[in-house]
Amino acid sequence: MRISVIGCGYLGTVHAAAMASLGHDVVGIDVDRRKIAELAEGRAPFYEADLPRLLDEETRSGRLRFTTDFAAATGAAVHFICVGTPQRAGDDAADMAFVNAAVDALVPHLSPGDVVAGKSTVPVGTVAALRERIDATGATLVWNPEFLREGRAVQDTVAPDRLVVGIPDGADGERAGDRLREVYAQARARGGPVRGTPGATTELVKIAANAFLATKISFINAMSEIAEVAGADVAELADAIGCDPRIGRSFLNAGIGFGGGCLPKDIRAFAARAEELGTGHSTRFLREVDAINLRRRDHTADLVADALGDVAGRRVTVLGAAFKPNSDDVRDSPALDIAARLRSLGALVTVTDPEAIGNARRVHPELSYEPHLETALLGAHAVLVATEWEQYRHLDPERARELASGRVIVDGRNCLDADAWYAAGWDCIRMGRPALRHPAEERVLVGAGTL
Template sequence: MTIPYSSTQPVPAIGAVTPPSGAARPRLAFLGTGYLGATYAICFAELGYEVLGFDVDEAKIAKLAGGAVPFHEPGLDELLRRNLAAGRLRFTTEYKETADFADVHFICVGTPQRADGMGADLSYVESAVTGLAQHLTRKALIVGKSTVPVGTAEWIEQLVGKHAPADLGIEVAWSPEFLQEGFAVEDVLRPNRIVIGVKSDWANAMLYASHKGVFDLAATEDREVPLVVTDFATAELVKVAANAFLATKISFINAMAEVCEVAGGDVTMLARSIGYDPRIGNRFLQAGVGFGGGCLPKDIRAFQARAQELGAGEALRFLHEVDLINLRRRTRVLQLAAELLGRRSGPAGPDLSGTRVAVLGATFKPNSDDVRDAPSLAVAALLAKAGADVHVYDPEGMENARAAQPDLTYEPSMNDAVRGADLVCVLTEWADFRNADPVALGELAAGRRVIDGRNCLDSALWTHAGWEYRGMGRP
């Protein structure tokens, strides 16, 4: 039965539900312990739930079980160690152990872009669901949390029907995630909304019980957490629709930066001015080198691909231009570098041979070690391809950057990267870079030229210190 309403206000506890395991609260499993699954597993243990994290990657599980988070997320290491010690959290590589333990199984595996097109690769989802389903021996709820094409939940129901005994009554639900890297602990413990797609009162009650810790924490802090109860398709669309909107907003202001660059305007003043309009708001209106990471780029492409399959491709044609605008900002940095260094561009682009360039930032955003589709690292590779001797520094992303772009030179500090540089490119807005002393850096550099790829520097301060400054979309 489909729940016949959609509520955007907190709801009272749905009638008492007894978890199939017989435990007082639902026991939770998170399948996939990458960024999404590990963060949720650790934070839900912090909320008092008994939690099991599952992954087929033995090295990753061993690291988590040993008290170390395999990625950078502020505050998560301490929570991991505390909940391991408390006995509320443990990890496994065994499907049977996972099936025997949990009442609610959250699918948190990756859904990368397919190698042969723009669509999402659901092979990890299929492996997780089929591996779990064939070991289930009692009623359970399987909840999708990964970002997937609309229609995936119905497909998962079919997989469960094929691989789990029908008399167990296994049910499926959907509850998208809304994590922001660098703020993920707060996003789990204090979410701005929870969305669930269900087909039965039992699934609704189980998911409410699984999130009661979140609602209880909110009550102690006198906050409300909106709960949206809806159908499968809407729940699946929420995350991709949100990411498409945010990507569009970022590309919009970067398109305005392109106009400002030829018209002599200042995109930072333009963004501030339109951001005061409450219908628009100022968040995600920072022009720069564009968006990246493991979500927005792949999600808008997968959304287009799925819309095309459903016969609604025309509705999302604008996302193709959003993607193109985003990619153009990377080549704009290369053009600015050539201008500042006095190099002409030929048919093959500018020749930056004989120049040393410092790239400050390798991650796609600060407070993360994630370099997936990072504009900063892509620009560094473009500069190197143009012949520049590129030296990269990032506070947290060096190991991942070195694995992704091994031919670049990596330095142990910001000063080492800047020393002897003819040009400095600030491409990730880490606080260390925003607050850097331009006078001190100027004494290290061979040439005082800086490209502010995130419009995060005080242009007047840097100019006063003798730097030739170029921002994105700024005069």
């Protein structure tokens, strides 16, 4: 089937490549000429596992091409809208400018019987607001939200755990539903069920899911704050309550909090939209979810400073810049935020990351970056694990001790073998868990201070 994908950012590029890999004839369209030139050569403009291979194979096969010309959408049976909905400048609401611009540019190229499928995360009410423009062309508008996990986005597209589609009532809606079932035939065979829901419900599904996940993360981080004061272990707490199938263990890992381009802005947009609808009291709790999450960043910087006694002039190595492993995405990254806060306290901060240094440097050019892990560790008085890349999880504490000057490691993701680090002579500071510290007389002297 011929498919157009409007918007070739993270979502659109993955979706276009995955649809081509399922055998469809796909054109990706975006206004960014440099991005399109890179994609046309089969190169991914961001890091995502398995995407470079897919782009290379599908552009070579001819099933996938990219252009800035919206006229290339003419003749496609299904048009996916995959543009971003960032937080609007000046308030918490979602900025719909890209969605509206995409629809305006696409409308002249639609034909009766076409299906326009929105995948962007949008405020409830968006479908109703857009429908008149789409209906006037004889095309049918449906909403089909994405549920991608960065680092697993290709897999989540070709073998999704569920497909949610909001289709209108009537014959046109039935035809649109049949068309999408055809598009996703292979994905449905590999993945989970298809759920057809009313339009407003479909708009709520993605943002409600993100709100729930954010709430679960902030809940365990709030418990972490209590555990630290009470002398409890938040990981054991999470294991115990996670045994209850009504709660579950996933997303109950205490740490420095969530970031990225979805959860933070989505919960703010959700709360803002609820207020516009006169139901702001229903999402008021999301303000506290957001506050708990942001508080983790100050708390982590304080843990590093407290462990060193005086952070000013001390060398701190931050392991990780991306908001999560297996990604180069630094949007609202807790790791970079904490690094900047430590720098503001006078620390000499070095950030390292396997993939995200280029993006990080554009956001925080004032920080120092080192791509090589061992070089980044040289002379460090303290080390902070801020992104749980596998190479950081399995870092040899003995080798790290040879490179560093100090013996303080702050495990911001609770992902290390703390006993192994302690046995190697490190003071291991954990999130919501008892710290493992050596007696003062056993600590290594560094300069005039005692670590």
